[in-house]
Amino acid sequence: MPLLELSNIRKDFGGLRAVDDVSLQIPEGAIIGLIGPNGSGKSTLINLIAGSEALTAGRIIFAGDDISDFTPDAVYNSGIARGYQEPSLYFKMTVLDNVLLPVKEQRGEQPWHAPRWSSWQGEEAAQAERAMEVLEQVQLVGHYDTLAADLSGGQMKLLEIARALMGKPRLLLLDEPTAGVAPKLAYEIFQQIARLREDYGITFLIVEHRLEILFDFVDTVYVMHLGNLLAQGAPADIAEDATLREVYFGD
Numbered sequence: 001m002p003l004l005e006l007s008n009i010r011k012d013f014g015g016l017r018a019v020d021d022v023s024l025q026i027p028e029g030a031i032i033g034l035i036g037p038n039g040s041g042k043s044t045l046i047n048l049i050a051g052s053e054a055l056t057a058g059r060i061i062f063a064g065d066d067i068s069d070f071t072p073d074a075v076y077n078s079g080i081a082r083g084y085q086e087p088s089l090y091f092k093m094t095v096l097d098n099v100l101l102p103v104k105e106q107r108g109e110q111p112w113h114a115p116r117w118s119s120w121q122g123e124e125a126a127q128a129e130r131a132m133e134v135l136e137q138v139q140l141v142g143h144y145d146t147l148a149a150d151l152s153g154g155q156m157k158l159l160e161i162a163r164a165l166m167g168k169p170r171l172l173l174l175d176e177p178t179a180g181v182a183p184k185l186a187y188e189i190f191q192q193i194a195r196l197r198e199d200y201g202i203t204f205l206i207v208e209h210r211l212e213i214l215f216d217f218v219d220t221v222y223v224m225h226l227g228n229l230l231a232q233g234a235p236a237d238i239a240e241d242a243t244l245r246e247v248y249f250g251d
């Protein structure tokens with residue numbers, strides 16, 4: 001059974017079909033690349049899986065469950081976390097606080113429980129411990145007290161990934177995880193992704209324009225064009241694919 005299965009998913013924005021009957025299957029533990037020219041529907045596909053856009057048609061099955069109508073919260077709770085194309089960090093807060101902030105339903109934040117600190121202090125300590133654990137996983141633990149604004153571009157991307165790891169996702173959706181990052185650091189981000197798969201069995205679906213790096217790390221590449229899946233295959237085959245070259249480079 002695949003971990004994620006998309007069956008004929010479609011998204012219309014008014015008259016524009018941004019995702020056009022896309023079907024694909026992602027096995028657990030895979031690192032999958034999703035590429036295609038600007039506006040081909042990659043981010044929309046990610047948004048559909050994450051539940052932040054509603055499907056026009058089709059079905060999304062995750063770990064055997066139909067999550068087609070799930071809210072973003074429900075998708076997250078089912079084991080799918082995501083990063084965004086535009087980084088969304090709290091720059092005036094520390095690295096540790098950035099990881100802790102999205103944790104929902106902390107008892108200490110509820111008026112009913114707040115004065116009864118003994119009912120939540122264990123929970124808070126556990127969250128902080130978990131946060132240090134995910135910072136360790138992306139090798140940012142030494143920077144836990146640094147302000148997010150003082151991180152390098154690559155470290156900011158890793159912090160986003162750390163935050164996504166808080167909920168122990170089985171599937172991580174990343175939209176251009178190396179955008180705006182220097183080449184050497186971009187390579188290091190992908191090395192971290194490979195380690196996360198190796199150490200924790202996390203499955204990745206990664207949108208990326210930097211093919212020269214992406215192709216070194218992914219098992220399978222999907223190519224989108226005008227909302228359609230144009231091709232799929234091993235990176236070496238996709239790199240040689242004449243259709244892809246035409247779509248991307250116009251030759």
Ligand SMILES: Nc1ncnc2c1ncn2[C@@H]1O[C@H](COP(=O)(O)OP(=O)(O)OP(=O)(O)O)[C@@H](O)[C@H]1O
Nearest residue numbers: 013016018036037038039040041042043044045085
């Ligand atoms: N909320 C929206 N409302 C209307 N049209 C949208 C919306 N989001 C995306 N689109 C359109 O859908 C198409 C696909 O956009 P999408 O952002 O998915 O492309 P992309 O492949 O991620 O591009 P890029 O590589 O530039 O990030 C584009 O034509 C875009 O203008």
Ligand SMILES: [Mg+2]
Nearest residue numbers: 042043044085
């Ligand atoms: Mg995009």
